[in-house]
Amino acid sequence: MLNHRERIIEAAARVYASSGFRGTTTRRIAEEAGVNEVTLFRLFGSKAALIAEAMRIQEFIDPHPGPPDPSLTPLEQLTKSNAAVMENLSKHRHLIRQGMAEQMEHPELCNELCGEKKVAFERFVAYARDLVKREGSDPNVDVRTSASMLFSAIFHDVMSREMVAETFPPAQQAAARYAKVFLRSIGVPFEGKGKSSTPRRKRRRTSLAAA
Amino acid sequence: MLNHRERIIEAAARVYASSGFRGTTTRRIAEEAGVNEVTLFRLFGSKAALIAEAMRIQEFIDPHPGPPDPSLTPLEQLTKSNAAVMENLSKHRHLIRQGMAEQMEHPELCNELCGEKKVAFERFVAYARDLVKREGSDPNVDVRTSASMLFSAIFHDVMSREMVAETFPPAQQAAARYAKVFLRSIGVPFEGKGKSSTPRRKRRRTSLAAA
DNA sequence: TAACGGTGCAAGCAACCACTTGCTTTCATT
Protein backbone atom coordinates (compact mmCIF):
# COMPACT_ATOMS: atom_id res chain seq x y z
CA MET A 1 0.00 0.00 0.00
CA LEU A 2 1.60 3.22 -1.22
CA ASN A 3 1.17 6.51 0.57
CA HIS A 4 -0.81 9.32 -0.95
CA ARG A 5 2.10 11.13 -2.51
CA GLU A 6 3.28 8.08 -4.43
CA ARG A 7 -0.21 7.11 -5.50
CA ILE A 8 -0.82 10.59 -6.88
CA ILE A 9 2.44 10.68 -8.80
CA GLU A 10 1.78 7.29 -10.27
CA ALA A 11 -1.71 8.31 -11.31
CA ALA A 12 -0.41 11.54 -12.82
CA ALA A 13 2.11 9.66 -14.94
CA ARG A 14 -0.58 7.24 -16.07
CA VAL A 15 -3.05 9.94 -17.04
CA TYR A 16 -0.37 12.05 -18.71
CA ALA A 17 0.77 9.07 -20.77
CA SER A 18 -2.70 8.52 -22.11
CA SER A 19 -3.88 12.09 -22.56
CA GLY A 20 -0.99 14.56 -22.57
CA PHE A 21 -0.63 17.71 -20.52
CA ARG A 22 -3.84 19.42 -21.48
CA GLY A 23 -5.84 16.21 -21.26
CA THR A 24 -4.54 15.52 -17.78
CA THR A 25 -7.07 17.17 -15.52
CA THR A 26 -6.53 17.43 -11.82
CA ARG A 27 -9.94 15.89 -11.29
CA ARG A 28 -8.95 12.79 -13.23
CA ILE A 29 -5.65 12.40 -11.41
CA ALA A 30 -7.42 12.66 -8.07
CA GLU A 31 -10.02 10.17 -9.19
CA GLU A 32 -7.45 7.62 -10.37
CA ALA A 33 -5.36 8.07 -7.25
CA GLY A 34 -8.42 7.75 -5.05
CA VAL A 35 -7.81 11.01 -3.22
CA ASN A 36 -9.56 14.33 -3.04
CA GLU A 37 -8.67 16.88 -5.69
CA VAL A 38 -7.60 19.50 -3.13
CA THR A 39 -4.96 17.12 -1.85
CA LEU A 40 -3.05 17.46 -5.14
CA PHE A 41 -2.72 21.19 -4.67
CA ARG A 42 -1.80 20.92 -1.02
CA LEU A 43 0.97 18.42 -1.79
CA PHE A 44 2.33 19.73 -5.08
CA GLY A 45 1.13 23.31 -5.44
CA SER A 46 -0.01 23.12 -9.04
CA LYS A 47 -0.82 20.74 -11.83
CA ALA A 48 2.35 21.65 -13.71
CA ALA A 49 4.56 21.00 -10.68
CA LEU A 50 2.92 17.64 -10.09
CA ILE A 51 3.37 16.47 -13.65
CA ALA A 52 6.95 17.68 -13.73
CA GLU A 53 7.68 15.66 -10.61
CA ALA A 54 6.00 12.61 -12.11
CA MET A 55 8.22 12.85 -15.19
CA ARG A 56 11.37 13.38 -13.17
CA ILE A 57 11.00 10.05 -11.47
CA GLN A 58 10.64 7.83 -14.53
CA GLU A 59 13.56 5.74 -15.69
CA PHE A 60 12.99 5.34 -19.36
CA ILE A 61 16.07 3.44 -20.36
CA ASP A 62 17.22 0.51 -18.31
CA PRO A 63 20.28 1.96 -16.59
CA HIS A 64 21.90 -1.47 -16.17
CA PRO A 65 21.91 -3.44 -19.40
CA GLY A 66 25.54 -4.32 -18.71
CA PRO A 67 28.12 -5.49 -18.04
CA PRO A 68 27.09 -8.48 -20.08
CA ASP A 69 27.84 -12.09 -19.41
CA PRO A 70 31.38 -12.55 -20.80
CA SER A 71 30.59 -16.13 -21.73
CA LEU A 72 28.28 -14.87 -24.45
CA THR A 73 29.23 -14.04 -28.02
CA PRO A 74 28.84 -10.44 -29.17
CA LEU A 75 25.67 -11.43 -31.01
CA GLU A 76 24.21 -13.00 -27.91
CA GLN A 77 25.20 -10.05 -25.77
CA LEU A 78 23.71 -7.56 -28.17
CA THR A 79 20.51 -9.50 -28.63
CA LYS A 80 20.06 -9.66 -24.91
CA SER A 81 20.69 -5.99 -24.27
CA ASN A 82 18.55 -4.94 -27.25
CA ALA A 83 15.69 -6.96 -25.83
CA ALA A 84 16.16 -5.50 -22.37
CA VAL A 85 16.17 -1.93 -23.64
CA MET A 86 13.13 -2.57 -25.81
CA GLU A 87 11.17 -4.07 -22.98
CA ASN A 88 11.88 -1.22 -20.61
CA LEU A 89 11.29 1.48 -23.21
CA SER A 90 8.06 -0.17 -24.19
CA LYS A 91 6.66 0.27 -20.71
CA HIS A 92 6.99 4.03 -21.09
CA ARG A 93 6.19 4.34 -24.76
CA HIS A 94 2.97 6.29 -24.36
CA LEU A 95 4.51 8.68 -21.90
CA ILE A 96 7.54 9.22 -24.14
CA ARG A 97 5.37 9.87 -27.18
CA GLN A 98 3.44 12.50 -25.28
CA GLY A 99 6.63 14.10 -24.04
CA MET A 100 8.07 14.25 -27.54
CA ALA A 101 4.92 15.79 -28.97
CA GLU A 102 4.83 18.44 -26.27
CA GLN A 103 8.51 19.22 -26.36
CA MET A 104 7.83 22.71 -27.71
CA GLU A 105 5.16 23.60 -25.18
CA HIS A 106 6.73 21.92 -22.14
CA PRO A 107 10.44 21.47 -22.86
CA GLU A 108 11.25 20.78 -19.21
CA LEU A 109 9.25 17.57 -19.25
CA CYS A 110 11.38 15.70 -21.75
CA ASN A 111 14.76 16.78 -20.46
CA GLU A 112 15.12 13.75 -18.25
CA LEU A 113 14.36 11.45 -21.12
CA CYS A 114 16.81 13.20 -23.43
CA GLY A 115 19.60 13.16 -20.87
CA GLU A 116 19.24 9.45 -20.29
CA LYS A 117 19.18 8.81 -23.99
CA LYS A 118 22.42 10.66 -24.65
CA VAL A 119 24.25 8.90 -21.85
CA ALA A 120 23.03 5.48 -22.93
CA PHE A 121 24.06 6.22 -26.50
CA GLU A 122 27.60 7.26 -25.64
CA ARG A 123 28.01 4.22 -23.44
CA PHE A 124 26.91 2.02 -26.31
CA VAL A 125 29.24 3.70 -28.79
CA ALA A 126 32.15 3.03 -26.46
CA TYR A 127 31.16 -0.61 -26.25
CA ALA A 128 30.87 -0.87 -30.03
CA ARG A 129 34.27 0.77 -30.58
CA ASP A 130 35.79 -1.69 -28.16
CA LEU A 131 34.13 -4.53 -29.99
CA VAL A 132 35.54 -3.42 -33.33
CA LYS A 133 39.01 -3.19 -31.83
CA ARG A 134 38.86 -6.61 -30.19
CA GLU A 135 37.47 -8.31 -33.24
CA GLY A 136 40.12 -6.70 -35.39
CA SER A 137 37.74 -5.62 -38.10
CA ASP A 138 38.27 -2.53 -40.25
CA PRO A 139 38.85 0.35 -37.79
CA ASN A 140 37.69 2.88 -40.38
CA VAL A 141 34.12 1.66 -40.21
CA ASP A 142 31.59 4.34 -39.21
CA VAL A 143 30.78 2.83 -35.83
CA ARG A 144 28.97 5.88 -34.55
CA THR A 145 26.49 6.00 -37.39
CA SER A 146 25.89 2.28 -37.12
CA ALA A 147 25.24 2.69 -33.40
CA SER A 148 22.92 5.60 -34.09
CA MET A 149 20.96 3.49 -36.54
CA LEU A 150 20.67 0.63 -34.09
CA PHE A 151 19.36 3.02 -31.45
CA SER A 152 16.95 4.48 -33.95
CA ALA A 153 15.72 1.05 -34.97
CA ILE A 154 15.02 0.10 -31.38
CA PHE A 155 13.41 3.40 -30.48
CA HIS A 156 11.30 3.62 -33.57
CA ASP A 157 10.25 -0.01 -33.26
CA VAL A 158 9.00 0.50 -29.73
CA MET A 159 7.24 3.78 -30.51
CA SER A 160 5.61 2.87 -33.81
CA ARG A 161 5.03 -0.88 -33.84
CA GLU A 162 1.40 -0.50 -32.75
CA MET A 163 0.73 1.65 -35.79
CA VAL A 164 2.86 0.12 -38.55
CA ALA A 165 3.77 -3.35 -37.35
CA GLU A 166 4.25 -4.56 -40.94
CA THR A 167 7.37 -2.46 -41.34
CA PHE A 168 9.21 -4.19 -38.49
CA PRO A 169 10.61 -7.68 -37.99
CA PRO A 170 8.37 -10.03 -35.98
CA ALA A 171 8.36 -8.86 -32.36
CA GLN A 172 10.09 -11.92 -30.98
CA GLN A 173 12.92 -11.80 -33.50
CA ALA A 174 13.47 -8.06 -33.66
CA ALA A 175 16.18 -7.80 -31.00
CA ALA A 176 18.28 -10.52 -32.62
CA ARG A 177 17.80 -9.23 -36.15
CA TYR A 178 18.78 -5.71 -35.25
CA ALA A 179 21.87 -7.12 -33.55
CA LYS A 180 22.85 -9.09 -36.63
CA VAL A 181 22.41 -6.22 -39.05
CA PHE A 182 24.38 -4.00 -36.71
CA LEU A 183 27.29 -6.43 -36.42
CA ARG A 184 27.28 -6.88 -40.16
CA SER A 185 27.41 -3.14 -40.71
CA ILE A 186 30.45 -2.75 -38.50
CA GLY A 187 32.13 -5.78 -40.01
CA VAL A 188 32.10 -7.99 -36.94
CA PRO A 189 31.38 -11.57 -37.99
CA PHE A 190 28.79 -13.71 -36.25
CA GLU A 191 27.52 -17.20 -36.84
CA GLY A 192 24.31 -16.81 -38.81
CA LYS A 193 22.36 -19.57 -40.52
CA GLY A 194 24.06 -19.06 -43.87
CA LYS A 195 23.45 -15.33 -43.76
CA SER A 196 27.06 -14.29 -43.41
CA SER A 197 29.08 -13.37 -46.46
CA THR A 198 32.04 -12.07 -44.51
CA PRO A 199 34.66 -14.68 -43.62
CA ARG A 200 33.74 -16.49 -40.40
CA ARG A 201 35.93 -16.58 -37.41
CA LYS A 202 35.71 -18.65 -34.28
CA ARG A 203 33.48 -16.83 -31.79
CA ARG A 204 35.37 -14.67 -29.43
CA ARG A 205 34.17 -13.55 -26.03
CA THR A 206 34.09 -9.86 -25.40
CA SER A 207 32.89 -7.79 -22.53
CA LEU A 208 30.98 -4.53 -22.33
CA ALA A 209 32.56 -3.84 -18.95
CA ALA A 210 35.42 -1.89 -20.51
CA ALA A 211 32.99 0.77 -21.75
CA MET B 1 -4.75 34.29 -52.44
CA LEU B 2 -6.44 31.16 -51.11
CA ASN B 3 -10.13 30.95 -50.51
CA HIS B 4 -11.57 30.68 -47.05
CA ARG B 5 -11.85 26.93 -46.97
CA GLU B 6 -8.20 26.41 -47.85
CA ARG B 7 -6.99 29.08 -45.50
CA ILE B 8 -8.89 27.50 -42.63
CA ILE B 9 -7.59 24.00 -43.33
CA GLU B 10 -4.04 25.28 -43.54
CA ALA B 11 -4.40 27.15 -40.26
CA ALA B 12 -5.94 24.11 -38.59
CA ALA B 13 -3.00 21.93 -39.61
CA ARG B 14 -0.56 24.53 -38.36
CA VAL B 15 -2.23 24.94 -35.00
CA TYR B 16 -2.70 21.20 -34.56
CA ALA B 17 0.98 20.61 -35.29
CA SER B 18 2.01 22.98 -32.55
CA SER B 19 -0.60 22.23 -29.91
CA GLY B 20 -2.34 18.91 -30.55
CA PHE B 21 -6.04 18.21 -30.64
CA ARG B 22 -7.00 19.62 -27.28
CA GLY B 23 -4.76 22.64 -27.67
CA THR B 24 -6.26 23.46 -31.03
CA THR B 25 -9.12 25.80 -30.20
CA THR B 26 -11.56 26.92 -32.81
CA ARG B 27 -10.91 30.51 -31.78
CA ARG B 28 -7.22 30.15 -32.54
CA ILE B 29 -7.78 28.53 -35.91
CA ALA B 30 -10.15 31.33 -36.89
CA GLU B 31 -7.66 33.92 -35.75
CA GLU B 32 -4.77 32.39 -37.72
CA ALA B 33 -6.91 31.95 -40.80
CA GLY B 34 -8.20 35.50 -40.55
CA VAL B 35 -11.86 34.52 -40.58
CA ASN B 36 -14.67 34.62 -38.07
CA GLU B 37 -14.99 31.67 -35.73
CA VAL B 38 -18.55 30.91 -36.82
CA THR B 39 -17.34 30.35 -40.35
CA LEU B 40 -15.48 27.21 -39.24
CA PHE B 41 -18.67 25.62 -37.99
CA ARG B 42 -20.64 26.68 -41.02
CA LEU B 43 -18.08 25.15 -43.37
CA PHE B 44 -16.99 22.04 -41.46
CA GLY B 45 -19.64 21.35 -38.85
CA SER B 46 -17.34 20.69 -35.92
CA LYS B 47 -13.79 21.05 -34.74
CA ALA B 48 -13.17 17.31 -35.05
CA ALA B 49 -14.39 17.20 -38.65
CA LEU B 50 -12.21 20.17 -39.57
CA ILE B 51 -9.06 18.68 -38.09
CA ALA B 52 -9.74 15.31 -39.67
CA GLU B 53 -10.03 16.99 -43.04
CA ALA B 54 -6.81 18.90 -42.47
CA MET B 55 -4.96 15.66 -41.71
CA ARG B 56 -6.44 13.87 -44.71
CA ILE B 57 -4.84 16.31 -47.09
CA GLN B 58 -1.24 16.15 -45.91
CA GLU B 59 1.33 14.20 -47.89
CA PHE B 60 3.89 13.18 -45.34
CA ILE B 61 6.25 11.12 -47.43
CA ASP B 62 7.36 12.36 -50.79
CA PRO B 63 5.43 10.06 -53.12
CA HIS B 64 7.98 10.42 -55.89
CA PRO B 65 11.51 9.77 -54.70
CA GLY B 66 12.07 7.60 -57.79
CA PRO B 67 12.77 6.41 -60.33
CA PRO B 68 16.30 7.58 -59.70
CA ASP B 69 18.79 8.81 -62.19
CA PRO B 70 20.26 5.59 -63.66
CA SER B 71 23.60 7.31 -64.17
CA LEU B 72 24.10 7.38 -60.41
CA THR B 73 25.72 4.68 -58.30
CA PRO B 74 23.54 2.94 -55.69
CA LEU B 75 25.21 5.04 -53.00
CA GLU B 76 24.44 8.24 -54.84
CA GLN B 77 20.87 7.17 -55.50
CA LEU B 78 20.28 6.20 -51.90
CA THR B 79 21.85 9.34 -50.52
CA LYS B 80 19.66 11.43 -52.75
CA SER B 81 16.44 9.65 -51.91
CA ASN B 82 17.27 9.58 -48.19
CA ALA B 83 17.78 13.31 -48.27
CA ALA B 84 14.55 13.87 -50.16
CA VAL B 85 12.50 11.79 -47.74
CA MET B 86 14.12 13.48 -44.75
CA GLU B 87 13.43 16.93 -46.09
CA ASN B 88 9.79 16.25 -46.78
CA LEU B 89 9.21 14.39 -43.52
CA SER B 90 10.85 17.20 -41.65
CA LYS B 91 8.28 19.68 -42.87
CA HIS B 92 5.58 17.67 -41.14
CA ARG B 93 7.51 16.50 -38.11
CA HIS B 94 5.51 18.42 -35.53
CA LEU B 95 2.24 17.30 -36.98
CA ILE B 96 3.40 13.69 -37.14
CA ARG B 97 4.60 13.76 -33.54
CA GLN B 98 1.23 15.03 -32.40
CA GLY B 99 -0.58 12.41 -34.44
CA MET B 100 1.56 9.64 -32.98
CA ALA B 101 1.00 10.83 -29.43
CA GLU B 102 -2.74 11.01 -29.94
CA GLN B 103 -3.05 7.75 -31.77
CA MET B 104 -5.02 6.21 -28.91
CA GLU B 105 -7.46 9.08 -28.51
CA HIS B 106 -7.87 9.93 -32.18
CA PRO B 107 -6.82 6.87 -34.19
CA GLU B 108 -8.46 8.13 -37.36
CA LEU B 109 -6.05 11.05 -37.57
CA CYS B 110 -2.89 9.02 -38.11
CA ASN B 111 -4.31 6.47 -40.52
CA GLU B 112 -3.22 8.45 -43.54
CA LEU B 113 0.30 8.71 -42.27
CA CYS B 114 0.51 5.00 -41.46
CA GLY B 115 -0.84 3.97 -44.85
CA GLU B 116 1.72 6.09 -46.68
CA LYS B 117 4.49 4.74 -44.52
CA LYS B 118 3.68 1.10 -45.24
CA VAL B 119 3.46 1.66 -48.97
CA ALA B 120 6.74 3.59 -49.05
CA PHE B 121 8.44 0.87 -47.04
CA GLU B 122 7.34 -1.98 -49.30
CA ARG B 123 8.42 -0.02 -52.34
CA PHE B 124 11.82 0.48 -50.80
CA VAL B 125 12.19 -3.19 -49.83
CA ALA B 126 11.50 -4.14 -53.43
CA TYR B 127 14.18 -1.71 -54.60
CA ALA B 128 16.66 -3.09 -52.08
CA ARG B 129 15.98 -6.69 -53.09
CA ASP B 130 16.55 -5.77 -56.69
CA LEU B 131 19.78 -4.08 -55.74
CA VAL B 132 21.06 -7.17 -53.96
CA LYS B 133 20.23 -9.31 -56.96
CA ARG B 134 21.91 -6.99 -59.45
CA GLU B 135 25.00 -6.57 -57.37
CA GLY B 136 25.25 -10.30 -56.90
CA SER B 137 25.88 -10.12 -53.18
CA ASP B 138 24.80 -12.80 -50.73
CA PRO B 139 21.07 -13.35 -51.40
CA ASN B 140 20.53 -14.68 -47.88
CA VAL B 141 21.16 -11.30 -46.33
CA ASP B 142 18.24 -9.98 -44.22
CA VAL B 143 17.31 -7.17 -46.59
CA ARG B 144 13.97 -6.48 -44.95
CA THR B 145 15.44 -5.86 -41.52
CA SER B 146 18.17 -3.67 -43.01
CA ALA B 147 15.52 -1.67 -44.83
CA SER B 148 13.47 -1.39 -41.66
CA MET B 149 16.49 -0.06 -39.82
CA LEU B 150 17.22 2.49 -42.52
CA PHE B 151 13.63 3.70 -42.37
CA SER B 152 13.83 3.85 -38.61
CA ALA B 153 17.06 5.81 -38.73
CA ILE B 154 15.57 8.37 -41.07
CA PHE B 155 12.29 8.65 -39.20
CA HIS B 156 13.86 8.84 -35.80
CA ASP B 157 16.44 11.34 -36.98
CA VAL B 158 13.79 13.69 -38.30
CA MET B 159 11.56 13.32 -35.24
CA SER B 160 14.19 13.54 -32.51
CA ARG B 161 17.10 15.56 -33.81
CA GLU B 162 15.88 18.74 -32.14
CA MET B 163 16.01 16.98 -28.78
CA VAL B 164 19.04 14.72 -28.96
CA ALA B 165 21.12 16.01 -31.86
CA GLU B 166 24.28 14.53 -30.34
CA THR B 167 23.12 11.00 -31.07
CA PHE B 168 22.85 11.57 -34.82
CA PRO B 169 25.41 12.17 -37.55
CA PRO B 170 25.86 15.83 -38.56
CA ALA B 171 22.73 16.98 -40.39
CA GLN B 172 24.43 17.51 -43.72
CA GLN B 173 26.08 14.10 -43.74
CA ALA B 174 23.27 12.01 -42.30
CA ALA B 175 21.64 10.96 -45.58
CA ALA B 176 24.94 9.73 -47.01
CA ARG B 177 26.05 7.99 -43.84
CA TYR B 178 22.78 6.13 -43.46
CA ALA B 179 23.08 5.06 -47.09
CA LYS B 180 26.61 3.74 -46.56
CA VAL B 181 25.78 1.78 -43.42
CA PHE B 182 22.75 0.35 -45.16
CA LEU B 183 24.69 -0.78 -48.23
CA ARG B 184 27.34 -2.26 -45.99
CA SER B 185 24.73 -4.20 -44.03
CA ILE B 186 23.29 -5.77 -47.18
CA GLY B 187 26.74 -6.48 -48.57
CA VAL B 188 26.60 -4.14 -51.54
CA PRO B 189 30.01 -2.53 -52.05
CA PHE B 190 30.44 1.18 -52.53
CA GLU B 191 33.43 3.41 -52.91
CA GLY B 192 34.08 4.88 -49.51
CA LYS B 193 37.09 6.87 -48.45
CA GLY B 194 38.90 3.87 -47.07
CA LYS B 195 35.90 2.79 -45.06
CA SER B 196 35.12 -0.35 -47.03
CA SER B 197 36.43 -3.70 -45.84
CA THR B 198 34.45 -5.72 -48.33
CA PRO B 199 36.16 -6.26 -51.69
CA ARG B 200 35.58 -3.33 -54.03
CA ARG B 201 34.00 -3.70 -57.36
CA LYS B 202 33.67 -1.26 -60.22
CA ARG B 203 30.55 0.84 -59.66
CA ARG B 204 27.54 -0.54 -61.40
CA ARG B 205 24.50 1.45 -62.43
CA THR B 206 21.18 0.23 -61.13
CA SER B 207 17.71 1.60 -61.34
CA LEU B 208 14.87 1.78 -58.87
CA ALA B 209 12.40 1.81 -61.76
CA ALA B 210 12.02 -1.97 -61.62
CA ALA B 211 10.55 -1.78 -58.13
C1' DT C 1 -34.86 45.74 -58.56
C1' DA C 2 -35.28 41.51 -55.92
C1' DA C 3 -33.64 37.45 -54.10
C1' DC C 4 -29.94 34.78 -52.22
C1' DG C 5 -25.70 32.58 -50.44
C1' DG C 6 -21.58 33.64 -47.98
C1' DT C 7 -19.62 36.19 -44.37
C1' DG C 8 -18.97 39.17 -40.19
C1' DC C 9 -20.33 40.53 -35.62
C1' DA C 10 -21.94 40.48 -30.84
C1' DA C 11 -23.76 37.86 -27.48
C1' DG C 12 -24.51 33.96 -25.05
C1' DC C 13 -24.85 28.95 -23.76
C1' DA C 14 -23.61 24.97 -20.70
C1' DA C 15 -19.68 22.46 -19.66
C1' DC C 16 -15.26 22.20 -18.08
C1' DC C 17 -10.82 23.97 -16.35
C1' DA C 18 -7.15 25.01 -12.41
C1' DC C 19 -7.30 26.54 -8.18
C1' DT C 20 -9.13 28.55 -3.48
C1' DT C 21 -11.64 28.93 0.79
C1' DG C 22 -13.68 27.54 5.08
C1' DC C 23 -14.82 23.94 7.66
C1' DT C 24 -14.98 19.14 9.41
C1' DT C 25 -13.07 14.58 10.01
C1' DT C 26 -9.46 11.25 10.88
C1' DC C 27 -5.65 9.53 13.32
C1' DA C 28 -1.15 8.97 15.30
C1' DT C 29 1.66 11.01 18.98
C1' DT C 30 2.04 12.88 23.30
Add this chain to the structure above:
DNA sequence: AATGAAAGCAAGTGGTTGCTTGCACCGTTA
Protein backbone atom coordinates in the same frame (compact mmCIF):
# COMPACT_ATOMS: atom_id res chain seq x y z
C1' DA D 1 -7.55 13.00 26.97
C1' DA D 2 -5.29 16.72 24.30
C1' DT D 3 -2.82 18.25 20.32
C1' DG D 4 -1.74 18.97 15.62
C1' DA D 5 -0.91 17.54 11.07
C1' DA D 6 -3.01 15.43 7.11
C1' DA D 7 -6.96 14.53 4.63
C1' DG D 8 -11.87 15.01 3.07
C1' DC D 9 -15.83 17.76 1.72
C1' DA D 10 -18.84 21.33 -0.42
C1' DA D 11 -18.94 25.35 -2.57
C1' DG D 12 -17.34 28.78 -5.42
C1' DT D 13 -13.77 31.76 -8.13
C1' DG D 14 -12.77 33.57 -12.82
C1' DG D 15 -11.47 31.90 -17.12
C1' DT D 16 -11.82 28.96 -21.37
C1' DT D 17 -13.98 25.66 -24.32
C1' DG D 18 -17.01 24.08 -28.45
C1' DC D 19 -20.84 25.55 -30.43
C1' DT D 20 -25.34 28.30 -31.29
C1' DT D 21 -28.37 32.18 -32.26
C1' DG D 22 -30.02 36.32 -34.44
C1' DC D 23 -29.07 39.90 -37.28
C1' DA D 24 -26.68 42.99 -40.45
C1' DC D 25 -23.84 43.37 -44.54
C1' DC D 26 -22.29 42.62 -49.24
C1' DG D 27 -21.66 40.98 -53.94
C1' DT D 28 -23.58 38.10 -57.44
C1' DT D 29 -27.20 36.48 -60.23
C1' DA D 30 -31.81 36.48 -62.01
